[in-house]
Amino acid sequence: MLYIDTHTHLYDGQFGDDSEAAVKRALDAGVGKMIFPDIDSTTREAMFGLASKFEGTVYPCIGLHPTSVDSGWKENLDEIEGLAGNGNIRAIGETGMDCYWSREFVREQEEAFERQVRLACRLGLPVIIHSRDATELIFSVLERCRTLSPRGVFHAFSGSAETFRRMERYGDWYVGIGGVVTFKKAGIAETVKQIPLERIVLETDSPYLTPAPHRGERNESAYIPLIAAKIAAQKGITVEEVAEVTTENARKLFNI
Numbered sequence: 589m590l591y592i593d594t595h596t597h598l599y600d601g602q603f604g605d606d607s608e609a610a611v612k613r614a615l616d617a618g619v620g621k622m623i624f625p626d627i628d629s630t631t632r633e634a635m636f637g638l639a640s641k642f643e644g645t646v647y648p649c650i651g652l653h654p655t656s657v658d659s660g661w662k663e664n665l666d667e668i669e670g671l672a673g674n675g676n677i678r679a680i681g682e683t684g685m686d687c688y689w690s691r692e693f694v695r696e697q698e699e700a701f702e703r704q705v706r707l708a709c710r711l712g713l714p715v716i717i718h719s720r721d722a723t724e725l726i727f728s729v730l731e732r733c734r735t736l737s738p739r740g741v742f743h744a745f746s747g748s749a750e751t752f753r754r755m756e757r758y759g760d761w762y763v764g765i766g767g768v769v770t771f772k773k774a775g776i777a778e779t780v781k782q783i784p785l786e787r788i789v790l791e792t793d794s795p796y797l798t799p800a801p802h803r804g805e806r807n808e809s810a811y812i813p814l815i816a817a818k819i820a821a822q823k824g825i826t827v828e829e830v831a832e833v834t835t836e837n838a839r840k841l842f843n844i
């Protein structure tokens with residue numbers, strides 16, 4: 589069985605000297621490929637450094653995380669646009685909008701998100717969307733970019749089946765399902781039954797959103813099989829089928 593972790597920050601400072609070992613533990617657990625979404629200019633060097641040590645296994649992305657949008661966002665985006673054409677880059681992200689942590693730069697977040705969607709379309713790349721308390725704003729940007737046919741993934745999807753169907757009207761979109769699906773009483777554990785496997789990709793969002801039974805610990809890509817097992821149980825299918833279909837989805841989405 590081969591899994592792909594489509595959203596993991598193993599280059600995060602929380603891993604320190606353990607980041608290379610964390611990639612190797614993932615490989616040992618059957619997670620054969622990993623996508624590293626970018627955060628901002630402060631994490632980029634660590635991301636590219638770790639990705640270059642595992643070429644063909646780890647794929648970097650480039651983007652400005654919505655919670656990193658501040659008064660310097662335009663300069664940050666200029667830099668991103670300069671780097672995005674690099675052949676190793678597999679997606680623009682993570683981008684999107686986050687009105688949970690702060691609404692101080694909500695207008696700037698919206699502009700930065702739209703510019704990144706347009707950049708992705710220009711380069712033929714998928715977009716990794718972070719959406720928190722911002723569903724309507726996200727859809728309004730996608731509406732404005734509709735004629736460009738953006739595609740990508742709603743990372744850490746926690747929306748309803750209705751939100752999923754709405755997303756489908758915008759074309760070729762996947763949902764990223766992670767550790768939250770293993771939490772007791774998580775809504776997504778029910779919603780996932782109504783989302784076709786052909787639209788799901790697996791992700792950990794390491795070091796965050798650690799699946800059961802490791803909640804409270806640092807998350808890492810080696811825990812992907814726990815997420816796959818929970819999706820299989822919820823859908824009443826085999827874990828082999830979850831691995832096969834979600835891996836094929838991730839290959840198509842990120843061209844890996």
Ligand code: NI
Nearest residue numbers: 595625682793
């Ligand atoms: Ni993330």
